[in-house]
Every structure is written in structure tokens, then in C-alpha cells.
Amino acid sequence: MTAFRRFNRYFTRRIGVLDDHYLGQDRPLGEARLLFEIGDGASLRELRSRLGLDAGYLSRMAKALQAQGMVRLSAHPRDSRLRMIELTPAGRVEVEEQDRRAGAVAAGLLEGLGEAQRAELTRAMATAQRLLRLAGITVTLVDGAAPDALACLDSYAADIDARFPEGFDKDDLVRPQEVSGDAGAFFVAYEEDRPVGCGALRRLEPGVGEIRHVWVHPDARRLGLARRLLAALEQEASARHFTVVRLDTHAALTEAQAMYRACGYTAIPAYDDNVYASHWFEKRLAG
Amino acid sequence: MTAFRRFNRYFTRRIGVLDDHYLGQDRPLGEARLLFEIGDGASLRELRSRLGLDAGYLSRMAKALQAQGMVRLSAHPRDSRLRMIELTPAGRVEVEEQDRRAGAVAAGLLEGLGEAQRAELTRAMATAQRLLRLAGITVTLVDGAAPDALACLDSYAADIDARFPEGFDKDDLVRPQEVSGDAGAFFVAYEEDRPVGCGALRRLEPGVGEIRHVWVHPDARRLGLARRLLAALEQEASARHFTVVRLDTHAALTEAQAMYRACGYTAIPAYDDNVYASHWFEKRLAG
DNA sequence: ATAGTTCTTTGACTTTAGTCAAAGGTATGG
DNA sequence: CCATACCTTTGACTAAAGTCAAAGAACTAT
Structure with a gap:
């Protein structure tokens, strides 16, 4: 239990902070997260519940991203109360860029480790994730x-x-x-x-x-x-x-x-x- | 590598978000973090580099915490450019309260697991932490x-x-x-x-x-x-x-x-x- | 002792993040 | 068709987080 807390603290300090900073390189973190979460398209309602955002807040961010040409908004074909949001090609490029940066940070983080150590780390993380999910x-x-x-x-x-x-x-x-x-x-x-x-x-x-x-x-x-x-x-x-x-x-x-x-x-x-x-x-x- | 990224994403979503919300229960997250980071006393300079804060921002937060009776500020005995900050008894109580809450959240997170699974999780986390530190x-x-x-x-x-x-x-x-x-x-x-x-x-x-x-x-x-x-x-x-x-x-x-x-x-x-x-x-x- | 550096404080901002309530257009069950 | 519930948008805010630059006090190296 103490070990769990210690790990959380270490991990969020070490990784979480980085996460925040690379994701939103040239745009607010909220928008970056939203962009990333859209994936292959979703409804605003779905995103709202996934990210736990206020309806007004989300609506405004979506509009901002649309103005930047990152997303396209449209009505749901069968329920026009819902708005669908999807990435434009430019938005897709942006997400890939985010991903590339994240990958580079992660690679930098691990470059001190040898092959065997990396494998051990991967195993340990997989185990931890499995158990956390189960919990x-x-x-x-x-x-x-x-x-x-x-x-x-x-x-x-x-x-x-x-x-x-x-x-x-x-x-x-x-x-x-x-x-x-x-x-x-x-x-x-x-x-x-x-x-x-x-x-x-x-x-x-x-x-x-x-x-x-x-x-x-x-x-x-x-x-x-x-x-x-x-x-x-x-x-x-x-x-x-x-x-x-x-x-x-x-x-x-x-x-x-x-x-x-x-x-x-x-x-x-x-x-x-x-x-x-x-x-x-x-x-x-x-x- | 992909596994590493996947773990980060899952973990920060699952734990990091919680972290933020319980820590700052009745005070801004920034102040809560600062309070926690003071520990057994530190200089503002040290905290600034540890938390990566702007000097002005930190100065103001320290003043706010002092006004709330949570910390005591004093000059460094040997270099009076530096300001030392330490917890008052009230501040210590506050940090313990934070800690208690964090513990409760963590316990809730793990209550679905059995004894053996918890031990396995602890082992995996210790391994991951060891390797991340080494990296x-x-x-x-x-x-x-x-x-x-x-x-x-x-x-x-x-x-x-x-x-x-x-x-x-x-x-x-x-x-x-x-x-x-x-x-x-x-x-x-x-x-x-x-x-x-x-x-x-x-x-x-x-x-x-x-x-x-x-x-x-x-x-x-x-x-x-x-x-x-x-x-x-x-x-x-x-x-x-x-x-x-x-x-x-x-x-x-x-x-x-x-x-x-x-x-x-x-x-x-x-x-x-x-x-x-x-x-x-x-x-x-x-x- | 002097110039340059370091650390903190202060004032004057800006940007993000987030909340709340009112309003308007759509569905749905009866 | 009507009441009700749902989803989104908009306006009007607030609080938190963070930035920048100027200024003053205190140290350090020479």
C-alpha cells in the first residue's frame, strides 16, 4: 500500500509532468487532449463523458479547433441533437505530431537501459496494468x-x-x-x-x-x-x-x-x- | 516501447487524474503541491527548481500559505538572499490530512484485488520504479x-x-x-x-x-x-x-x-x- | 570596493480551465 | 400531438495558473 503510493508519486512526477508538457506544445493542454481523444470520430456527448468536461467548455473548445481547421463538425445522421466531431487531414497530422513527440520523450527516458532491462520493465508494467485494470x-x-x-x-x-x-x-x-x-x-x-x-x-x-x-x-x-x-x-x-x-x-x-x-x-x-x-x-x- | 506508452497513458488517466482531485480538496492544486513538497523545510529556490515554478508565482503562493498560517518564512541563516519555508503545526496537520485522503483513494482503488494480487502488483511496481529510476x-x-x-x-x-x-x-x-x-x-x-x-x-x-x-x-x-x-x-x-x-x-x-x-x-x-x-x-x- | 550575479518581491498583465444558467432545436413515450 | 427529456450553444462569470519585467537586497569574485 505504501509501495503503491510511492510508485504513484514517483511515476506522476516523472512521467505525468512530462506528458503534460509535450502534449500541449503549441496549444492548450485541454485542446490537445481533446484532439487526441477524438480518434476516428466521436460525438461530443461521448467525449464529454470520456473526458468529464462541462458541456459549454467542450462546445467552445470544439469551435476553437474547428476555427483552426483541425476538426470538422457535423450532425449525427440519425439523431440531430448529437454533434459528431472528426479530424480533418490537418488535425490528423497534428495528432501524429503529438504522438511522435511523445514517442521521442519516451525513447529518451529509456535510453539508459539495456535490452534486458527494457524487457523487464515492459513485463513489470504489463503486470501492473493488468492488475490495475482488474482492480x-x-x-x-x-x-x-x-x-x-x-x-x-x-x-x-x-x-x-x-x-x-x-x-x-x-x-x-x-x-x-x-x-x-x-x-x-x-x-x-x-x-x-x-x-x-x-x-x-x-x-x-x-x-x-x-x-x-x-x-x-x-x-x-x-x-x-x-x-x-x-x-x-x-x-x-x-x-x-x-x-x-x-x-x-x-x-x-x-x-x-x-x-x-x-x-x-x-x-x-x-x-x-x-x-x-x-x-x-x-x-x-x-x- | 509501445507497451511503455500504453502504460503511461493508462496510468496517468487512471491515477494522475485522481491525484489532482483529491490533493486540492479545499485549496488550489498549486498550493497543495507546494505544501506537500516543503516536507521538513526547504528554501524557496530549491522548491522553485524542484517544481519548476516561476519565481513570482512561487513568492505569491508562499505568501498566501503564510497568511493562512500553514507555513513560516524566514531568512537563511548564512545567505540572507534565500528564504527558508517550513510548515507550522497547522501546516503539518494539513499535509497529514492530504496524505490520509490520498491513502483512502489508493485503498479504494485496490479493494477489488485479493491479497496475492496486491502483492503481485506491489512487486511489479517496485520493479518498474527501480528500472525507471535507473533509466x-x-x-x-x-x-x-x-x-x-x-x-x-x-x-x-x-x-x-x-x-x-x-x-x-x-x-x-x-x-x-x-x-x-x-x-x-x-x-x-x-x-x-x-x-x-x-x-x-x-x-x-x-x-x-x-x-x-x-x-x-x-x-x-x-x-x-x-x-x-x-x-x-x-x-x-x-x-x-x-x-x-x-x-x-x-x-x-x-x-x-x-x-x-x-x-x-x-x-x-x-x-x-x-x-x-x-x-x-x-x-x-x-x- | 566594485561589478556582476543571485534570489526574492511586486505590479501588471494574459491565458487556461472551469462553472452556471438560460435558451433553442431534437427526439421519444404515451 | 404533447409533455418531457436530451444535447448543444451562448453569454456572463470566476478562479487558478502562469508570464514578464523592474527593482531592491545580499552575496561573490576579483
């Missing part, structure tokens, strides 16, 4: 019919449809009422208010729950999030006095199978006739 | 009579005087002229303009150099800096067409001996009658 993700119980829940299930279905040789039919997803209220539970994992994973629990028979649709967004994989979701589902199952949870999995999802085994699940005979399933697991819950 | 240290050739060189030798002498059972006599340090110009070389390691280590090379006999007084400031140990100094000294020796470098070391300095061995030095018979020496080493230089 920032919260797993929340939501209604099975909540928009975020449905969005996750949609992504899940699209995902496995691409991975299963035989495809996947969305009709085989759980119904919202199966995972809401007394019937079951649905968890969504949020990373900064954006859903990045889900998992469902439903009652299979008295004392027995079934875990379904454990899914993690591609951007949030390899963080250990699936385990967190699984833990939340198991805790919920315990709270509902289930003594056993079961789940099935498709032959193509080998990493998932490995994870279930590592989390204490053991293979059992088929308990249903799910056409997508090739392996069935269960876990006895303590308490 | 920021530059090793420079200076004149043997330069103030920084003498200051390092002073610290070195005090250091080993405390560690050698028999003490150490400063008269046994190299003379500046032995390590300047054609006679030898002196390197100082700087971390942000502050000397944190040194090492000397002098000619022992034709084709043979001697390395002496390799020292690292206690704050900069365990970074791998001694090796950097050693490498610089060896490179300098090569440039001077020495084919061999020798050095001796005291029985008490066991880590140093291990380092020399790891860097390719082999034990040899005594080549001098240094009263402090118990082990003698040499290394044949390539090229």
Missing part, C-alpha cells in the same frame, strides 16, 4: 432484462457464433425472466461504466444452480475477470442455498474448460441435452 | 576537483568510516589530480541533477588502470547503479588503452566483492599494501 472492474447484480445485460448477451452470442463450427442460435440464450428475481441472477462486469463481461445463474432443480453465459469482452480478457465473475455467481448460488452448481461447455472453448477445472469444477455426465455442450462440470459449494 | 540516472565524466566529485568522495569516506571496524582516514582518498586529465578519470552519477554515486580510475602502471571509490548513495542502492559506474570506468580504461584494470576491496564489503565477481573480475594476489584491503581483483579488458 477497477466491478461486478454488479443487474436485472436479466436490463439493457446492459441484453447487450452483453448479444455480444456473447455473436462471439460464440463465430467460434462454434456449427454457429450459435440466439434463441438458445437464457430468457431474462430465468435469471431475474427468484428464478436466478445476472451479473455484469463494468470497467468505468462500460459493460465488459457477464454471467448468469439460474435454478436447475431444488438445491442445484446452473451457471451460463460466462463471457468477457475481448478487450478485457487475460485479466482474470472470468474468475471474478465465477466467484460472484458461486457466492450468489450459496446465498440462495444451492449446494451444487453445474455448467456445460462447448468443445471449442478449451481455455474455459481449463479455467473451470482450476476453479474446482469436476467433470460429470451430461445433465442436459444442450446441443452445443461437449463437457459437463459441477462444483459442490461450501457453506 | 533516469546519467553517469558523467567530471574533473576530479569538481565540487560534486569532492562531495561524493566526502560521503563515500563517511560511509565506509562507519562500516569499517577500524574506521577510515580521509587522507587515503585519491587526490583530485590523480583522477583528472591524463592521469585518470572521475565519474559522477546524477539523478535529476543530484549526485548519487561516483567512481574513480587512475593509472597504476603502463597499460594497467586501477578502479577506486566506487560508491552509490544509500538512496540509490539496489538499482544496479554500481554496475553502470563500473561499466563506464571500464570503457574509459579501454579508451585509454589499458589492457587490465585492478581494484582492491575491504573484507567488510561483501556485496561489493560479489558484484565484482559477477562482473568478470577474478581474485589476484595483493598488488599494493593498502591497509584497508583484504581482497584484490583484476579484469582483462577486451579490445
Whole structure:
């Protein structure tokens, strides 16, 4: 904990300060940040929430950038309350220039290190980032019919449809009422208010729950999030006095199978006739 | 390199922003930073260079903090151009409050992680910090009579005087002229303009150099800096067409001996009658 | 002792950053 | 179609952050 604070202090002094100064070389930091954040186009509303800016403030900065020829503003094709902002070629050049400078600063910062040391630093940073991201993700119980829940299930279905040789039919997803209220539970994992994973629990028979649709967004994989979701589902199952949870999995999802085994699940005979399933697991819950 | 940039971006977004917001809870960020940076007292000049502030700006902030009863200003006892600034008891309370808040934010940030994950994060951060510090240290050739060189030798002498059972006599340090110009070389390691280590090379006999007084400031140990100094000294020796470098070391300095061995030095018979020496080493230089 | 340097203070600015509320044009649910 | 909610723009501010130059006091080197 003290180590964490010490690192933060050192790092923000050392890197953060630089960051600020190179980014806004010839324009205010706010504008530079905005320019950078636009990327391949976005709505003002999106930028406002991403950067946490006041509406008026943002509107003015956008106008200033437009006057400088860095961005183009237009109405959203389907909702003309929203304004879309995108980089002009000149704006793109500017962003690249920012990027080049940032790269040069970073290179200068590391030039004292040898190859092996650089690799070690990269490894350490990747680990730290992975854990910080994981720490920032919260797993929340939501209604099975909540928009975020449905969005996750949609992504899940699209995902496995691409991975299963035989495809996947969305009709085989759980119904919202199966995972809401007394019937079951649905968890969504949020990373900064954006859903990045889900998992469902439903009652299979008295004392027995079934875990379904454990899914993690591609951007949030390899963080250990699936385990967190699984833990939340198991805790919920315990709270509902289930003594056993079961789940099935498709032959193509080998990493998932490995994870279930590592989390204490053991293979059992088929308990249903799910056409997508090739392996069935269960876990006895303590308490 | 890309990984480095990615980490910076993520980290400053995630932590830096928070930092700003909690620090200045009821006072401007600039003042909060200044208050924090004062620590156990400093001169305005020192703070100005540490924080990179304009003299006028700093002067005004100091006055504001004084008016709020947070700091006391006084003249430097020996140079009354300089103004010393130190925390009053009220200021100290304020800094502690800042610190408490920062701690709470940090704790909140990490509460999603388990014990083992936290330990892993701490390890990764410590590694990253160590390497970043090392990357920021530059090793420079200076004149043997330069103030920084003498200051390092002073610290070195005090250091080993405390560690050698028999003490150490400063008269046994190299003379500046032995390590300047054609006679030898002196390197100082700087971390942000502050000397944190040194090492000397002098000619022992034709084709043979001697390395002496390799020292690292206690704050900069365990970074791998001694090796950097050693490498610089060896490179300098090569440039001077020495084919061999020798050095001796005291029985008490066991880590140093291990380092020399790891860097390719082999034990040899005594080549001098240094009263402090118990082990003698040499290394044949390539090229 | 003198010239040049260093450090701080002060006055007089400018630029950034950010806030708040009113107003106007668009969607959306019923 | 109507009330309501949403998104953006504009005007009118404020506070913070930072800059520049002049001036005065104190030190240092010669």
C-alpha cells in the first residue's frame, strides 16, 4: 500500500509532468487532449463523458479547433441533437505530431537501459496494468432484462457464433425472466461504466444452480475477470442455498474448460441435452 | 516501447487524474503541491527548481500559505538572499490530512484485488520504479576537483568510516589530480541533477588502470547503479588503452566483492599494501 | 570596493480551465 | 400531438495558473 503510493508519486512526477508538457506544445493542454481523444470520430456527448468536461467548455473548445481547421463538425445522421466531431487531414497530422513527440520523450527516458532491462520493465508494467485494470472492474447484480445485460448477451452470442463450427442460435440464450428475481441472477462486469463481461445463474432443480453465459469482452480478457465473475455467481448460488452448481461447455472453448477445472469444477455426465455442450462440470459449494 | 506508452497513458488517466482531485480538496492544486513538497523545510529556490515554478508565482503562493498560517518564512541563516519555508503545526496537520485522503483513494482503488494480487502488483511496481529510476540516472565524466566529485568522495569516506571496524582516514582518498586529465578519470552519477554515486580510475602502471571509490548513495542502492559506474570506468580504461584494470576491496564489503565477481573480475594476489584491503581483483579488458 | 550575479518581491498583465444558467432545436413515450 | 427529456450553444462569470519585467537586497569574485 505504501509501495503503491510511492510508485504513484514517483511515476506522476516523472512521467505525468512530462506528458503534460509535450502534449500541449503549441496549444492548450485541454485542446490537445481533446484532439487526441477524438480518434476516428466521436460525438461530443461521448467525449464529454470520456473526458468529464462541462458541456459549454467542450462546445467552445470544439469551435476553437474547428476555427483552426483541425476538426470538422457535423450532425449525427440519425439523431440531430448529437454533434459528431472528426479530424480533418490537418488535425490528423497534428495528432501524429503529438504522438511522435511523445514517442521521442519516451525513447529518451529509456535510453539508459539495456535490452534486458527494457524487457523487464515492459513485463513489470504489463503486470501492473493488468492488475490495475482488474482492480477497477466491478461486478454488479443487474436485472436479466436490463439493457446492459441484453447487450452483453448479444455480444456473447455473436462471439460464440463465430467460434462454434456449427454457429450459435440466439434463441438458445437464457430468457431474462430465468435469471431475474427468484428464478436466478445476472451479473455484469463494468470497467468505468462500460459493460465488459457477464454471467448468469439460474435454478436447475431444488438445491442445484446452473451457471451460463460466462463471457468477457475481448478487450478485457487475460485479466482474470472470468474468475471474478465465477466467484460472484458461486457466492450468489450459496446465498440462495444451492449446494451444487453445474455448467456445460462447448468443445471449442478449451481455455474455459481449463479455467473451470482450476476453479474446482469436476467433470460429470451430461445433465442436459444442450446441443452445443461437449463437457459437463459441477462444483459442490461450501457453506 | 509501445507497451511503455500504453502504460503511461493508462496510468496517468487512471491515477494522475485522481491525484489532482483529491490533493486540492479545499485549496488550489498549486498550493497543495507546494505544501506537500516543503516536507521538513526547504528554501524557496530549491522548491522553485524542484517544481519548476516561476519565481513570482512561487513568492505569491508562499505568501498566501503564510497568511493562512500553514507555513513560516524566514531568512537563511548564512545567505540572507534565500528564504527558508517550513510548515507550522497547522501546516503539518494539513499535509497529514492530504496524505490520509490520498491513502483512502489508493485503498479504494485496490479493494477489488485479493491479497496475492496486491502483492503481485506491489512487486511489479517496485520493479518498474527501480528500472525507471535507473533509466533516469546519467553517469558523467567530471574533473576530479569538481565540487560534486569532492562531495561524493566526502560521503563515500563517511560511509565506509562507519562500516569499517577500524574506521577510515580521509587522507587515503585519491587526490583530485590523480583522477583528472591524463592521469585518470572521475565519474559522477546524477539523478535529476543530484549526485548519487561516483567512481574513480587512475593509472597504476603502463597499460594497467586501477578502479577506486566506487560508491552509490544509500538512496540509490539496489538499482544496479554500481554496475553502470563500473561499466563506464571500464570503457574509459579501454579508451585509454589499458589492457587490465585492478581494484582492491575491504573484507567488510561483501556485496561489493560479489558484484565484482559477477562482473568478470577474478581474485589476484595483493598488488599494493593498502591497509584497508583484504581482497584484490583484476579484469582483462577486451579490445 | 566594485561589478556582476543571485534570489526574492511586486505590479501588471494574459491565458487556461472551469462553472452556471438560460435558451433553442431534437427526439421519444404515451 | 404533447409533455418531457436530451444535447448543444451562448453569454456572463470566476478562479487558478502562469508570464514578464523592474527593482531592491545580499552575496561573490576579483
